[in-house]
Amino acid sequence: MVRIGYTMMTEQAGPRELVSHVVGAEQAGFDFSVISDHFFPWLEEQGHAPYAWSVLGAAAQATSRIPLMTYVTCPTFRYHPAVVAQKAATMQILSGGRFRLGLGSGENLNEHVVGAGWPAAEVRLDMLEEAVDIIRRMFDGESVNHHGAHFDVEDAKLWDLPDQPPPIGIAVSGPRSCELAGRSGDLVIGTEPKAELLQQFDAHGGAGKPRVGQLPVCYDPDRDAAVARAHEQFRWALGGWKVNAELPGPDAFDQASSFTRPEDVAKEIPCGDDVDAFVEAVRPYTEAGYTEVALVQIGGDQQQPFLEWARATLLPALRSL
Template sequence: MVKFGYTMMGEQAGPRDLVAHVVRAEKAGFDFSVTSDHYSPWLDEQGHSPYAWSVLGAAAQATSRIPLMTYVTCPTMRYHPAVVAQKAATMQLLSGGRFRLGLGSGENLNEHVVGGSWPPADVRQEMLAEAIEIIRALFGGGYVNHHGSYFDVESARLWDLPATPPPIGVAVSGQQSCRLAGRLADLMIAVEPDANLVTAFEGNGGTGKPRVGQVPVCHDPDRHEAARRAHEQFRWFSGGWKVNAELPGTTAFASAAAHVRETDVTDQIPCGDDPEVFAEAVLPYVKAGFTEIALVQVGGAAQLPYLDWAEKTLLPVLREL
């Protein structure tokens, strides 16, 4: 059975609100939750970007059932992989075994803040593979020394280790990342319902492993308001991830999306309060072979009304899928 998740979107709400939202999502019956891990929002209109790991720690204490996951963390530039391993191990302990570590090769938007050049995609994939090797070694216990192409680790040890390390997910967008994920990850992460990604992941060692997708939606009883809000806050995604990963800041995203029309957004994001329309947006992921689908409600102030509606109306419809 496909599982349906809730997204704590750090770009559109502050830390206290994000925790309150995931508490409500747990009560509403969502099967899992994910959270973005950004230093900056994509657009000024979104207006937020708190430190995801503090939010996750608070969420672990405020909830009791719902699984938590980064979607996704870049363990190569803004964070050193040894530090990511420590964070993830601590989260697994705080959450009582409910945490999964989603990893990706990063976006210039978030990683440029620590200085240095932005590497090409091939190099970012190599860095990610080496980072996962380090994280796995630290999860294994004992002291770790590593001197690789991109990272050094000197006598590092995680002193607080969970009995079961957090599963590692890897974000994919093409054949190269699918090969990496199939070989090194416990689950696949993607943001497009592409069956070819699932096939490539499974063909490279991912058979039987979870495949997690994500779908933006915009609930509002007034469909026109939902469409307006979706365009205001989510027009950034129109360029696709291969383009978006290269843009350095909100001004660049605003410029890239300057000619995106409201209809361009609503063609891809279901808006309004018809659960069947939302189910139609989710169905391609189901057909492509995804086992888990996280929904993103657009608009920070719109979360609680959406969660009330999702509990009573949307989730029962999605369960039928």
């Protein structure tokens, strides 16, 4: 049976609201939760970008059962991998062992702010691989000295280590990232229901490991209102990974999606309150081999109605998958 998760979408709600939402998700019966880690919203209409790690700390104290996870953190530009290791270890302790560290090679949208440039995808994956190695060594309790192609670490040690280190998930979009995830990750993270990605993950050591997908949805009893909101706030998502990783800010995403129509968005994102449409949107992920799917309810002010509907209607229907 697929596990269904809830997404704390930092781009569409403030920090206090995000904590309230994940408390509601726990009460509604979601199996796990994830949080985006962004410096900017994708579009100005979304309107938010609080610091995800502060939200996670508050969420760990406000909840008691629901697992927490970054989806995803980039440990190579805004954050040095040694700092990510410290943050993740602390989160694992605060949450009582409920935290998973999702890592990825990042998007220009968030990482350009530190002025380090934005290299080619292959270089970013090299950096991610080196960062994962540093984080693993620190989770093992080592005093790490490292002088690599991209990072230097001088005598770094974690003084507060959890009993079990956080599992590391690695986001994938192509063969190279699948190879890295299979070899170095405890789980794989994807946003597309492509079976070939998971097959490549399995071929490099991923067989039997969890695989976590993510899917935007837009619940509203008024389908037209749902379509309008999904278009306003999520039209950027139709651009695809190769575009979305490269654009530098909300204005660029607005321009790139300027010809995307509401009906284009409605074809890709289930909108309204037809539970069968939501189930059918999740089905390709389960058929591709995902064991967990995190839902993104579009609209920061629409979370409570969605959570109530999910508890009563959507989650029971999705359990059938």
